[in-house]
Amino acid sequence: MVRYLQLAHNEWDPVAGASRTKVLHSFGREDEIDRDAIERLVTALTRLLDPARAAVLTGPTELAFTEARPLGGTHVLDGLWRRLGLDQVMRRQLAGRRLDPRVERVLFALVANRALDASSKLAATDWISRDVHIEGLPAIDEQSCYRAMDWLLDIEPALAKEAYFQVTDLLNLEVDLLFFDTTSTYFETEEADEPAPRDADGRLLPDGTDPQLATQMRGFRTHGKSKDSRDDLPQVVVGMAVTRDGIPVRVWSWPGSTADSDLIRQVKRDLREWSLSRVVWVADRGFTSAANRRALMQGGGGYIIGEKLRSGSAEVKAALARPGRYATVRDNMQVKEVNIATDDRFVICFNPDQATRDAAIRAKLVAQLEDAIADTDKLTKEERAHLAGQLSTKPGLKRFLRTTPGGLLRVDKKKIEAEAKLDGKYLLRSSDPHLSPEDIALGYKQLLEVERGWRDMKQLLDLRPVYHRREDRIRAHVLLCWLALLLIRVAENATGQTWNRLRAELQRLQAATFTGPAGTYRQTTEPTKPQRDILAALDLPVPRKVIELTATR
Template sequence: MYLRTTKRTNKDGSTVVYYQLAHNERHPKTRKPVAKVIHNFGRADQLNRDELVRLCRSIARVCGLIITDPLESNPETSQINNTGLPADLKIKKTLSLGCPLIIESLWESLGFKKVIEDITRAKKLKIPYERVLLAMTANRLCEPDSKLGVWDRWLSKVYMPSCNGLKLKHMYDAMDLLHEHVSEIEEHVFFHVANLFNLKVDIIFYDTTTASFHIDQEDDQEVNENATLRKFGHAKEGMWAPQVVVALAVTSDGIPVRSWVLPGNTSDVATVKQVRDDLRGWRLGRAMFVADSGMNSVENRDELARACGKYLLACRMSSVGEIKRTVLSKRGRYKVFQDNLQAKEVIVGDGERRTRYILCFNPKEAKRQRKHREEIITLLDEKLKSHPNQLASAQWAIELLASRRFKRYLRVTKAGKICIDKKAIKEAARYDGKWVIETNDDTISLEDAALGYKSLMVIERCFRSLKRTQIKMMPMYHWVSRRIEAHVKICVMALMIERIAELECKLPW
């Protein structure tokens, strides 16, 4: 039951407000809440305040509460302004409290405060660098800004008294301290969180993304030995610019295990060795390593088998011979686990050459891909029919053959004419809705393997939060390598706080 406000607009444009006592009931058919009016109090501007006060006191008497009327206790404040406050009370300044308070509480409970204070105490540093790092981390979750913006604009808008008196230089010094001790901090915090929340670390999801810079030239070590990370490379965000590669390992709940910042020209395959060495030093046990096809190579599989023990890797279906010949042609029914997930096991080879593949199938995605391909073929057929001269040397034909959308379904005949490649269409249909996983774990069930790889989407959600929706890792204005790495680490610390809050509240940040 509640006091309900309704509005009515008159012909002259004026608005009349009414008060009603109401409560919500669910509609028997639609099950949607519907407001049921119990009593009409009338127009707000003609309301008898004393009657409402008497009603409040009678309800309070039944509930055993005491209600005092501020107008009776202080007659001088009988004039109330439109904010609901006494007219003689003026607000000089408001500070944001809620979000920084929650972040600070999680910062301390997750172990960031203790490990950083231990480091500063051991180095006999007087500046509260732990508070500085807290301020920069909290800013990523509240109102992401540059380090200058945090110091100059943001700190004055939030209630964080422990951060008063910080200087801009302290922020850059804190980033250097973080870079120097980041391995120690990451390891301490992760195992503290794992014990605190009883995390399962039996599966580790790993992937990489890129973060670009708004500059024209990549870093040259001969020009500046402190700037070596910003390099041209394969961009995952569609921009051709100097970039860095950000690698991230997370648990099945999306909680960061560890992160890496690598030169922008580092390929996905080349990142696995460093990841293996770093995670092996943590002694995580026989955790299963899950990654996409970009990490799959003979060398990486051997590295992972030695370091992590078990792995679950996606395969490039069209470029692996035994997958094209054997796995995709394997007869037998799929086992259905979900509406959009079916799978079957395919074993190739014997003894040491034995490889276990999981062939997965999504019927909904297969239908979508088939429909999309049919639309492309129809459009392509119309384009070919509109040109009587179908020589491959014609300008329009050259453009089609260069098109990423059309070229895979075209071929050039011996006569030098362009035509639709029916064999390519048939070959493409073999891959509709399918993906192949390779694992060296014979104990994992077919369902767990299929669902385990599908859970790799959790890391994509982490990257979305890091780069676009909440933490906004970019743009980056740093150019010194250690500061770039420290900035990324601060963003990952913010991601951990965000994920813990979401898991505890079961609500998005």
């Protein structure tokens, strides 16, 4: 029996009211058919199909679903990374160097790890290889991560400068005000680093450098004034400059005992190389000393600094004693400028809501103090002295405690009256003659963006604990946290949502992997409406349906 093979399909004949068979192609006798030609035809036809669908249709058996990895978070971060030109900046810096060409992908992966699932570098290599999809980097080893971090530290000055101009031009940022603040991060070790020769900026001098060039001998992880109230542990100091939009433009790291005036001098010099136009520095009350103000004024520019109302300085007393009316500005804030015999300008800010909160907090503290010293007149002098010593360890209560010449404990009513005059107020000092009192007040209020940056660096991105001992790796770790904060701030500003909410929603967008005899492919799940809204707000495309396809040889 001889059989002939034909490719046919049925067409409906509306006149006859019946289905007619139409032959599209005749292959001839079955025993004489050219099977290689058939395979070429099938291969050509599958090119018209979605690769995943083609794999399903041509595979001899069903595909097996093998795994699913989060995709949305890395897709968004990678899109912002490329839009801000960070990949191009790194590739330009990579030109001519004998490094793994994937080093840019490795650094992006480490930055994404900080933003999505912060962990040690060892755990990050497993996360990259097994738990997430990163385009262009299917897997990585720990040593590649460390080599990439070392290179990042080498190119940091050029990277920061190029990234700054890319970011400010693309996002049209206002940089007339740069907010600067520092924090400290401690290490769970009792031993500080051994003193080592350093230059004026606190950078470690390379081995073999003439010791005469060293301006200081200091360890990197060393004891200093801790902002985390851990003076017992060695620390490093980290500084950050932020735009009024909350975009971090650069970070620095210094030995833990570095003085404010030294770090200000380096920051001013580093940013002077960027040839910025007029910039006013905004800093908190920790930088109010005369030495720090002189450092901020060097090389031009100006400053806005918060003054300590309880410092007792003659300038603060004179400013608070000046009469005048407050002018109401936005955000329920009232301001008045006072003139005293100095070159600086002073602006007093008053917030009625904050005044109410300050009064309530003080009333609660006074009530606690009254309870603590009630009936203490019956105690011996030694017992009252012991109680006074205990109360002195509680700053909120100590402020309103008074001890009479006879050793009796009393509430200081004059101190309460003096404190009430400061409710809801803060005092600002500015060297800029052109800013209005309103701009000075609102500019300082924006310093909260830096404080929010520190909070996110420590809580969202896990600046601490630092899983490194070497100084260069600690510095590189800080840079990775900065790049992660840069990306999430851009995402937050564009969407109006916090990174926690964005991350939770985006990580539900998955990449599913299917494997069969014909090969393996990875396909994305269908984006939900919230996910599409996020991508639209960021002006990023929806991920491709099939993002990876590997045929079995």
